Amino acid sequence: MSKLLKIVGAFALFAWTAGGIAAWVATKDHVQVTLAEGKAEPGALDPVALLSDQVSTLQSDLRGLASALSENMGLMAQGMEGRSDEQAQALEALRAEVALVRAESSAAALPAAAMAAQDLGPITERLARVEQLMERVLTTSADAAERSRLAEEFAEAEAGRLAKEAQAKIEAAEAQAALSLAREQAVEEATAQAEAAAQALLGSTDTAAPAARKKGGFLSFKLPSDDFTFDKRQRFTVLGNLSRVGFDAKSTLHDFSGVSQSISGQFDVNLAQPGSGIEGELKVESKSLDTALAGRDEAMHDLMEADVYPTIDFVPTSFQADTVNAAEQKVTGKVSGKMTIHGIEKPVVMTVTGTIDESRRLVLEGETTLVMSDFEVKPPSKLGMISVEDDIRLWIALRARASDVPATTGN
Known part of the structure; x- marks a missing residue:
C-alpha cells in the first residue's frame, strides 16, 4: 500500500511539473512584462508654488489699486474744492x-x-x-434898424453855435x-x-469740439499685472519655482525621464517681432536633474562630471517666428542658440510656443533632440544588456515675468 502511495505521489508531481511547463510554452509568446516609470510632464507644476505666485500678483495689484484710489480720490477732491x-x-x-x-x-x-x-x-x-x-x-427895441441888426447878429451867432453843437x-x-x-x-x-x-x-461743451482726453476717468486704473505690452521689447526673468526643464530617454529595459526646477536666467525679446533679436542666458544646475532613482542619478552626474561642470547653459542667438498672433498674445517658431553640456558647446535649434497667461506671465514651452555623445557624455550600459539610447528629447516649460529692458549707459 505504501509503495502504491509513493508511486501515485511521484506521478502527480511529474504531471504537475509537466503541466506547468506546457502552460509556459503555450503562453510565453502572449505575455509581455514592461517596466515603465512615469514620464515627467512639462505642464505639471507645484500647485503651492503656482498659488504663491498668484497671491504675489494679487498683492501687487491690491497695492497698485490702493495707490491709484488714493491718488484719484485726492484729485477728485481737489477738483471739487471751489468747483461750485x-x-x-x-x-x-x-x-x-x-x-x-x-x-x-x-x-x-x-x-x-x-x-x-x-x-x-x-x-x-x-x-x-x-x-x-x-x-x-x-x-422892446425902439429902433427897427437896430432891432434888425441885433436879431441878425444874435441869430447868426446862435445859429452857428447851435450848428456846431448839433x-x-x-x-x-x-x-x-x-x-x-x-x-x-x-x-x-x-x-x-x-x-x-x-x-x-x-463737463460738456456745445459751442466747440471737445478737447482730446485720455481714455478712462478718475475711476479707471492700470494695475501692475496689466502692465504688459505684447509688441514691445522686454526683459523676461525666469520664475524658477514655476519652471521645469527635463529630458526623456529610452533604454532597452524601460524609458525614463529627468526633471529639474533649479533654473535661472533672463532674456530680452519683442514677442510680436521676435526676428528683431533675442539676447540672454539660461542656466540649469547639473546635479538638480532628478530621475527618481538615486543610483541612476549618481551615475548620470558622474558621466556629466557635474562637480567640474556644475551648470547646463543655453544662450539664445535668434528667434525665427512661424506665427505671431498679437490679439491672442501668442507666438510660435524656432529659437536657435548655443547649448553647453559637460563643458562642450554645440548649436541647438528648439521649437517653441510662447503665450501670455492670465497673470501676465510668459509661458514658454519647447523641445528639441540632443545627441549626448556630441557633448562627450557616453550613454550608460550595464553588462551589455541594458543600455540607454544616445538620443534624448530635451524639453522646457518656463514661466517668466516681464519688465522693462534697462537703458544702456555709455562711458
Whole structure:
C-alpha cells in the first residue's frame, strides 16, 4: 500500500511539473512584462508654488489699486474744492455778458440818425427859447434898424453855435454807434468764451469740439499685472519655482525621464517681432536633474562630471517666428542658440510656443533632440544588456515675468 502511495505521489508531481511547463510554452509568446516609470510632464507644476505666485500678483495689484484710489480720490477732491464757486462765478459772468450783449445789440440796432435825433431834443428846446428871446427883443427895441441888426447878429451867432453843437452831437452819436458795434463784437467773443468755460466746468461743451482726453476717468486704473505690452521689447526673468526643464530617454529595459526646477536666467525679446533679436542666458544646475532613482542619478552626474561642470547653459542667438498672433498674445517658431553640456558647446535649434497667461506671465514651452555623445557624455550600459539610447528629447516649460529692458549707459 505504501509503495502504491509513493508511486501515485511521484506521478502527480511529474504531471504537475509537466503541466506547468506546457502552460509556459503555450503562453510565453502572449505575455509581455514592461517596466515603465512615469514620464515627467512639462505642464505639471507645484500647485503651492503656482498659488504663491498668484497671491504675489494679487498683492501687487491690491497695492497698485490702493495707490491709484488714493491718488484719484485726492484729485477728485481737489477738483471739487471751489468747483461750485468757479461754476457760480463763470455762470454769473455768462449771465452778465449775455445781458450786456442784448442791451448793446438793441442800442447798436438803432441807426446813427435816430440816435442823433434823440440827442438833438435839447437843441430843439433851445431854439424855441431863442425864438421867444428874439421876439422880446423885437418888441422892446425902439429902433427897427437896430432891432434888425441885433436879431441878425444874435441869430447868426446862435445859429452857428447851435450848428456846431448839433454837428458835435451827430459826430458823437456816429462814434457811439461805431463803438457800440465794436463792443458788440467784443462782447460776443467774450460771451462765447464764457459759455465754453462754464460748460467745460459742467463737463460738456456745445459751442466747440471737445478737447482730446485720455481714455478712462478718475475711476479707471492700470494695475501692475496689466502692465504688459505684447509688441514691445522686454526683459523676461525666469520664475524658477514655476519652471521645469527635463529630458526623456529610452533604454532597452524601460524609458525614463529627468526633471529639474533649479533654473535661472533672463532674456530680452519683442514677442510680436521676435526676428528683431533675442539676447540672454539660461542656466540649469547639473546635479538638480532628478530621475527618481538615486543610483541612476549618481551615475548620470558622474558621466556629466557635474562637480567640474556644475551648470547646463543655453544662450539664445535668434528667434525665427512661424506665427505671431498679437490679439491672442501668442507666438510660435524656432529659437536657435548655443547649448553647453559637460563643458562642450554645440548649436541647438528648439521649437517653441510662447503665450501670455492670465497673470501676465510668459509661458514658454519647447523641445528639441540632443545627441549626448556630441557633448562627450557616453550613454550608460550595464553588462551589455541594458543600455540607454544616445538620443534624448530635451524639453522646457518656463514661466517668466516681464519688465522693462534697462537703458544702456555709455562711458
